[in-house]
């Protein structure tokens with residue numbers, strides 16, 4: 001089967017975006033074979049992406065699209081902030097909607113995507129989930145911080161759910177943070193039963209941070225939208241950050257706003273790189 005796609009990125013966090021409305025992809029179970037998912041995600045043997053995003057028909061009233069997300073390791077997940085901005089641009093560029101405010105459903109819930117005239121997209125990421133079971137994270141009780149033992153060391157971390165799990169720790173300088181070594185250890189830490197995205201946050205002042213994220217199922221990415229939101233709300237909960245924060249990532253800058261009510265709002269760009277076609281196994 002010939003599959004049409006668009007390569008996109010949000011601050012260098014890159015995606016292969018597929019219109020599953022006009023192309024016959026299964027709506028239940030993986031839209032592509034495990035082998036194809038991994039091949040397409042490979043930066044040498046395939047298209048190369050951090051995540052594959054699939055547009056499919058909504059399953060609920062009042063929702064415009066269903067938004068499915070697959071990491072490059074083939075795992076399906078329920079949240080991708082940078083991907084949501086690219087999703088909004090994709091469905092408008094493809095003529096699948098003319099709306100500026102788009103409601104999408106993921107496996108975890110609903111999000112509202114707002115495309116503004118300056119080409120930026122604001123995503124309402126929903127409210128943070130602090131209860132350990134909602135993250136999910138193994139802890140006796142909810143707390144501002146937890147002590148996590150990894151390897152020979154103990155770390156003071158925060159943990160939060162945004163439809164996907166995040167652990168966040170403070171570092172003096174992101175440039176020297178042990179992302180490559182501690183990131184994989186945290187990603188697979190036993191207290192995170194569904195694995196976890198690991199954020200390394202350097203606080204510059206109450207309105208500005210630097211962040212690196214070792215993503216679950218993808219490794220370190222140039223940017224992580226849900227990771228940016230997780231870092232901000234964890235910093236706020238520790239009394240270290242204000243309501244509106246500029247998040248500096250390797251791939252660029254995001255604005256995150258959360259005042260303790262409603263959803264976390266993240267604003268940033270969404271870039272299209274090219275359209276392509278590739279042969280995949282026909283759906284079963």
Ligand SMILES: N[C@H](CCC[C@H](N)C(=O)O)C(=O)O
Pocket residue numbers: 013050051071077078079080081082083164165197215216217218221223224225226227
């Ligand atoms: N790796 C994440 C999914 C992608 C999140 C990230 N690309 C974003 O922009 O939020 C997870 O397994 O939960």
